Amino acid sequence: AEDGTDSVPLDFIVVGAGFAGVTAARELRARGYRVTILEARGRIGGRTWTDTFAGQQVEIGGTWVEATQPNVGRELQRYKLELETDEPLDRMMLPTPAGPKAFTPDDGNARMGAVMSKLFDGSRQYFEKPFQPLARQDLLQKLDRLSLRDRFTELKLSPEEEMLFNGQTAIYSGGSSTQGALTMFAQWWALCGWNVDGWANTTCFRFKTGSVSLLSAMLAEAKPTLMLNTPVTAITDDGKCARVTTKSGKTYTARGVVVALPVNAWNTIKFSPGLPAAHTAATTQGIAVKNAVKLWIHAKGGQGRVYGQAAEGGSPIPLIIPNKKTAEGQLYIGFSVDPALDPNNVTQVRDAVRKLGVDLDIIGIRAHNWGADEWARGGWAFRKPGQLTSLYPDVLNQATSRITFASGDIAEGWSGFIDGAIESGMRAAQLAAGEM
């Protein structure tokens, strides 16, 4: 009876032990329910993964958080966890029509901030409430159809100006600025307080004891039955209860299920009845970017704390950000969305980074392709044109009376971030418990 496999149903099943699922489990437990978590991987954390590389604690997925993000801030206080601040940058290598050029961090950020202000001009109105992205749906109907590329075209910036930022719009969008919605980045800009210091702060602070330390603290409170290596294949709501079937053929019955998978993975589960139209559209289109690779690059000293950024199309690794020092040199975080790059090939990585004007003497690489990861099927969330206004009004609701979805990919505030995953888990627990 205790394991839900016979006639006595469990209270709640949470599928997926990333931040959204673990939060939902804790919140359901706080309401007095017993929770079982079914997780496909052999570890918790999903698209966050605290590990070790070059003798240092590193995050293979989501890394940076801020105490000013509402959900992260609240959790830091609750469990008395601390953040660590990255050392300041020595210099920024930014693209110019004449090639990469070194800027002081103040100058480089100010120049990028000037472009961002133009690109997202109007967002104080259309995202007047940054945590309620549909508050001004009236203003968003047309705007939400624009890609970031459409907005660049409309603005007619000088090549110098556009190059300073289109590498970022391209990589966050998944490869090209035509793929990502203007309103996605504009919402981040609004959440950052409409200024470039706020934006720079999104890549500055990390959990001192790793993202896994927050998850572990939450789990200690949630006291779930946690089943790792247990992929779920089918979920049924028969009106009386929810039935969850695992790959090994076991079936668990519960009063409700919180499905805390990446949106891109929803369509790997057989749902009966089938998903509502908005949920189906979301998982068919995908929200997280498909080819996301994050690389930890270990290089001998020499280049120091240099930040490098390419123009759109300028390098298979358009962004590198320095992280910790090691005994031998310096760790850098690189991002790529180029399927042609072999992120474990030192020569390819060195050549890609050289295009940013940074010459690294690489002694080690630790890369993870989140797009190719079968339990992620994508990296960070970045909505496509139209997705906010067409999907959010429905996808935030329960799918059926006993099936509720949670994911950082569909947060109202910081979607694409850990904060958004926690937010979504909080909301899903309320929905599942019948409080909304």
Ligand SMILES: Cc1cc2nc3c(=O)[nH]c(=O)nc-3n(C[C@H](O)[C@H](O)[C@H](O)COP(=O)(O)OP(=O)(O)OC[C@H]3O[C@@H](n4cnc5c(N)ncnc54)[C@H](O)[C@@H]3O)c2cc1C
């Ligand atoms: C490369 C990269 C860098 C990022 N950088 C940052 C950053 O610096 N700061 C930040 O705040 N955010 C960052 N993010 C985003 C952040 O990591 C995510 O928004 C957040 O972790 C998503 O949490 P989630 O719980 O919604 O999904 P996930 O963490 O993906 O959790 C879903 C869980 O479901 C499991 N699962 C999948 N299929 C099944 C199945 N069939 N059965 C059972 N379980 C299943 C998965 O294994 C996983 O554990 C980054 C993401 C990536 C990929």
